[in-house]
Amino acid sequence: MNWITNYVRPRINSMLGRPNRDVPENLWIKCPETGEMVFHKDLEENKWVIPASGFHMKMPAKARLIDLFDGGVFEALPQPKVAQDPLKFRDSKRYADRLKDSRVKTEQEDTILSGLGEVQGLKLVAIVHEFNFIGGSLGMAAGEAIVRACERALTEKCPLVIFPASGGARMQEGILSLMQLPRTTVAVDMLKEAGLPYIVVLTNPTTGGVTASYAMLGDVHIAEPGAEIGFAGKRVIEQTLREKLPEGFQTSEYLLEHGMVDMVVKRHEIPSTLAKILKMLTKQPVQEVLPAPIALSA
Template sequence: MNWITNYVRPRINSMLGRREVPENLWIKCPETGEMVFHKDLEENLWVIPASGYHMKMPAKDRLRTLFDNGQYESLPQPKVAQDPLKFRDSKKYSDRLRDSRAKTDAEDTINAGVGKVKGLKLVAIVHDFNFIGGSLGIAAGEAIIKAFERAIAEKCPVVMFPASGGARMQEGILSLMQLPRTTVAVNMLKEAGLPYIVVLTNPTTGGVTASYAMLGDIHLAEPGAEIGFAGKRVIEQTLREKLPEGFQTSEYLLEHGMVDMVVRRHDIPDTLARLLKILMKKPVDGVREEIDRAPASADPAPKAEAAE
């Protein structure tokens, strides 16, 4: 036992009125190095005010700020097998699950909810990157499928917010099987005639990109998001070539036709509502409902008389 550290120093601090300051009060912008007070960052939807850099956003905060008045029905997490392969690397997979649940207060990486965005009912599915890198496993796959089934039952569209490093290696082939399963769920929604929009966030990579993240009717992306299958470093080592500046960013993909729009986080609810109303043939705010019709044509010319 260290007597000075454990007894003397705390006594001196208490006498002098010193208080321990939490380490996460100030957050550093990865782009400019600017320090931002965490409350200001949260109020600005986790976007650095000066630089506009989009930080990773907690899944529950995204759902709350997406739906009107922050009100929505949270969809339950389906019960699935835990640690089916009894996997262990530097620590047990069951311990990783326990630690991630304590950290995020969620059962797994997928958070889904039903609510209204600008008056339009929809199902939103959000990856939480803080839960084992947003990786796709059995629980996440099942939650996604159940959310699509709920949307089909409610006859409403689905909006997906992926943020993932890909399939969850601790579940092996069982994780990879979620890719075709979720693809089938997307096809079921489209067969029901309901829209599916994907909002790509930072990062969206691996098997998630190779499946439902690139199957939307429309693809939006947040500024500066990393989007791809393999990482930039892996590609450069494989090709032995230097990749272009900004490769695999939202803006690069927009320029090359892989993304339809790059949208600031603050504008996402309005943009989604407008696009979905157009896709579902509903009146759009600010757009005239009446359709301009061409003027009625004059009476058709009389048929030529038959030659006698």
């Protein structure tokens, strides 16, 4: 118990006749890179990018869709219902309780949020991972949502863009979560067979089974600055190889230098960059040139 918060402050408020209002704990956000404290409203207005350092914080799924589509207008695609806790899994907490807590926290059925709208007048389907929902992990509901979104893109005959942010497959669903890797891969193949562009925007972090499936199957791979992208974690690799890995290993910039991603683009420029790439792929006129990718340090 915090003695000042729980006892002294309420007593002072009651003596002065002031109501006891709870102060939100997330009014100020600390930059992981510089330690700078940023007011949360300023951070939201800057698309969850620290103004001074340019560090890209995790962006909520709904906010990303609003930012992506013209005027923030889009049709939210249904979040499919699947079997809940089929393995009756329990670790330190029941999986069913984790699902309930995450749904209250994020106001989503599961980790995937998808929508249909326009970006600079170009119709497309977008899929976004919500990392705050059990680490954006891939389970049955997420796999089904991705397949349904791909089917909607096929119906609309429009491109699909996905924003992965995940720790990988959801361990609480065991083999059922791993089955989503081939399911989503087949869905992506359906798009490609139909000649529809499939673009991946890699965000922080994109790891595990998500990287081993649809996150690395794009026609074009864009990454946000500083995003961690890989399969196994850096610490696991170092312990396995018993070697020190290079500085910046598994970051967007490192992967760009080694040919694993096509470009690293700042968050503010992603909607316009996507629109220009997709218009070129769909043979529509493009008026402006693409922004230069972030330069790598020597």
